[in-house]
Amino acid sequence: QVHVAESGGGLVQAGGSLRLSCTASPASGRILSSWALGWFRQAPGQERSLVGYLRWGPRTTYYAESVRGRFTLSRDSAPFTVSLQMNDLKPEDTAVYYCAAGPAPLEAGRIRNWGQGTQVTVSS
Numbered sequence: 001q002v003h004v005a006e007s008g009g010g011l012v013q014a015g016g017s018l019r020l021s022c023t024a025s026p027a028s029g030r031i032l033s034s035w036a037l038g039w040f041r042q043a044p045g046q047e048r049s050l051v052g053y054l055r056w057g058p059r060t061t062y063y064a065e066s067v068r069g070r071f072t073l074s075r076d077s078a079p080f081t082v083s084l085q086m087n088d089l090k091p092e093d094t095a096v097y098y099c100a101a102g103p104a105p106l107e108a109g110r111i112r113n114w115g116q117g118t119q120v121t122v123s124s
Contacts, residue, residue, distance in 0.1 A: 001027045002113045004037070006099045008084075009118035017087045018120060022099030024080040024113075033057025036104035037082040038073070040111075041095035041120075048098065053106040054082050062105065067093075089122045096120075 008020035022037055031037075038053025052063040054073045061073045072085045086093065099115035100106055 002031065002035075002101045003027075004099045004101050004113050004115045006097065006115040006118040009097060009120050011121045011123065012089055014089060014091055014122055014124050016089050016122070017085070018089065019086070020084040020097055020099075020118060020120075021076065022082050022084070022115060023078065024101050026080065031056045031080060031101070032103075034103055035101060036106050037080075037099065037101050038062075038106045039084050039097055040100055040106075040108060041093075041097045042117075043095040046095075048108050050106060050108065051084070051097070053100075053104065055104045086120070089120075091122045091124045094120060094122050 003025040036053040036055045039051040040048045041051050042048040054061050070088045076083050096117040098117045100111045101113040102111045
């Protein structure tokens with residue numbers, strides 16, 4: 001079992017930046033190298049969709065096409081923490097962002113470990 005929690009988020013104007021952090025608390029004290037930490041987002045009336053994830057072992061990343069080149073995932077120096085740096089934000093990025101942990105590749109239907117979500121609002 002892995003508990004995850006988000007921090008960050010807020011309100012920003014279009015073109016601005018925000019940074020989200022996701023910290024995992026694995027009951028075993030370790031995250032399997034085959035697992036990933038990542039982010040999904042859900043706007044009102046829409047399904048939850050993948051933003052991107054970082055594979056824990058190889059430290060490789062995957063991004064959805066809509067955020068590629070603007071968002072960057074990285075491992076923090078803090079234990080079991082992954083940050084999502086979001087640049088050049090657009091109004092269509094407005095959503096509740098959820099941290100997730102699970103076997104890679106991350107797929108919403110297979111996730112059992114979700115964070116509580118954090119609101120990101122981008123004004124035009």
